[in-house]
Amino acid sequence: MDLDVLTDAFFDGTRLHEGRATIRLRGGRIAAIDRGEPVDDQTARVDARGQLVLPGLVNAHVHIARGGMFEPTEPIGVRQVIANFEGALAAGVTTVGDMGCSAPLARALRAHVAAHPAAGPQLVACGPVLTAPRGYPLDWLPPLLVRLGVALPCGSPDEGARAAAQVARAGMDHVKIAIMHTSYANRPLPAVSPPVARAVVDEAHRLGLRVLAHAHGIADYDVALGAGVDALMHSSFEPLDRDLVARVRDAGIPVCPTLWVFESACLGAELRFDGEPRFASRVTPAIRRSWTRFADAYAASGDVLPPGIAGGAEKTRVKEAIRVAAANLVLLRDAGVPIAFGNDANYGFSLVARPVDELAAMQRAGLSAEECLRAATSGAAALLARPDRGAIAEGKRADLVVVDREAMKDVARLERVREVIAGGRRVSPTRADRARTGAAMVRGLARTALEGLVG
Ligand SMILES: [Zn+2]
Numbered sequence: 074m075d076l077d078v079l080t081d082a083f084f085d086g087t088r089l090h091e092g093r094a095t096i097r098l099r100g101g102r103i104a105a106i107d108r109g110e111p112v113d114d115q116t117a118r119v120d121a122r123g124q125l126v127l128p129g130l131v132n133a134h135v136h137i138a139r140g141g142m143f144e145p146t147e148p149i150g151v152r153q154v155i156a157n158f159e160g161a162l163a164a165g166v167t168t169v170g171d172m173g174c175s176a177p178l179a180r181a182l183r184a185h186v187a188a189h190p191a192a193g194p195q196l197v198a199c200g201p202v203l204t205a206p207r208g209y210p211l212d213w214l215p216p217l218l219v220r221l222g223v224a225l226p227c228g229s230p231d232e233g234a235r236a237a238a239q240v241a242r243a244g245m246d247h248v249k250i251a252i253m254h255t256s257y258a259n260r261p262l263p264a265v266s267p268p269v270a271r272a273v274v275d276e277a278h279r280l281g282l283r284v285l286a287h288a289h290g291i292a293d294y295d296v297a298l299g300a301g302v303d304a305l306m307h308s309s310f311e312p313l314d315r316d317l318v319a320r321v322r323d324a325g326i327p328v329c330p331t332l333w334v335f336e337s338a339c340l341g342a343e344l345r346f347d348g349e350p351r352f353a354s355r356v357t358p359a360i361r362r363s364w365t366r367f368a369d370a371y372a373a374s375g376d377v378l379p380p381g382i383a384g385g386a387e388k389t390r391v392k393e394a395i396r397v398a399a400a401n402l403v404l405l406r407d408a409g410v411p412i413a414f415g416n417d418a419n420y421g422f423s424l425v426a427r428p429v430d431e432l433a434a435m436q437r438a439g440l441s442a443e444e445c446l447r448a449a450t451s452g453a454a455a456l457l458a459r460p461d462r463g464a465i466a467e468g469k470r471a472d473l474v475v476v477d478r479e480a481m482k483d484v485a486r487l488e489r490v491r492e493v494i495a496g497g498r499r500v501s502p503t504r505a506d507r508a509r510t511g512a513a514m515v516r517g518l519a520r521t522a523l524e525g526l527v528g
Pocket residue numbers: 134135136172173417
């Protein structure tokens with residue numbers, strides 16, 4: 074399908090271009106950007122003049138099959154996954170990086186959206202997370218999810234290399250490794266040793282895959298950088314000193330800060346997002362009830378977080394860690410470290426359908442709106458090694474989103490999305506798309522059950 078997008082302001086993934094232009098979409102790609110307006114052309118048009126055209130947003134850190142309950146025992150819900158797919162696209166997110174999911178499920182969903190771009194965002198997948206035996210996230214995952222292959226324990230360099238090869242054989246795009254010495258509940262955790270991390274990275278690189286590291290503290294960053302990982306998937310909860318910032322910069326790797334998922338757990342409970350339609354309308358009634366249980370428990374639990382992933386952690390400490398994570402983001406930005414957008418959704422009040430919350434948190438931390446938009450387009454695409462998107466330029470994927478012009482100054486304006494184009498088509502998911510997403514879920518879960526851990 075051919076489509077012309079008329080614009081007088083577009084952000085190309087790096088910078089703003091003003092003045093009349095026509096972005097010509099042909100065969101799912103951006104075929105040309107012509108200055109001026111089209112003449113006597115029969116091609117279908119989107120008139121985005123007076124607004125702002127962005128590349129389709131890229132969310133580098135999601136868990137697309139997760140619903141958003143606070144309880145670790147949350148069951149996978151087909152209805153919520155369909156809502157995640159539609160909600161992400163409706164919010165302008167045309168590509169997501171899934172950072173932890175069973176491999177057969179990730180494959181089924183990835184194939185589904187590749188064939189039906191109006192059904193959901195394109196998926197880049199890591200499959201199961203590599204970690205130390207009894208390491209994060211095995212400290213809180215329920216046994217059923219462990220059996221579904223969400224995490225692969227590696228106790229030696231050999232096991233690490235084997236696990237990386239297993240992820241590659243399962244057809245995953247990247248390898249995710251968790252390196253976490255202290256749990257969210259502030260307890261010491263077994264973490265992969267430097268030789269194990271190194272073996273994972275060496276094998277993944279030999280096989281042409283990147284290694285993306287879940288890391289949260291100084292010790293985590295140290296092991297990750299020493300091993301040569303390709304990205305750090307969280308901002309640090311501990312202050313980064315000048316040397317560590319320089320090491321991140323010298324490694325030339327991006328950081329995906331994920332501020333909102335932590336901030337919103339406290340803020341959302343205090344402000345009762347469970348009763349806020351902007352959030353509550355995005356999830357199923359079962360998840361809304363989980364939010365209400367969490368917010369009620371939070372109100373009654375004094376200075377400690379109620380039971381859950383971070384249960385028992387002191388609220389004052391958690392809030393300080395969130396403040397530090399935001400300050401670290403600014404230190405990294407100032408040092409020239411590339412920043413990539415990702416919000417770890419759906420978990421709690423952080424939703425794939427609301428990229429605006431993480432972007433607004435990044436702007437509140439001290440990034441400019443333009444830096445936030447860069448992180449959500451070219452920055453996240455670079456982290457996921459997808460140079461064919463995150464930019465408006467000839468030859469790139471025809472993924473575009475039209476938003477208020479003011480978003481160039483205030484990313485909170487991304488709350489309102491006017492038009493989304495995915496793979497060259499205006500997005501309006503149909504009942505058939507929904508049914509196919511549900512079918513892909515069922516296929517992926519069945520294969521997970523049949524093929525076991527990694528498939
Ligand atoms: Zn995550």
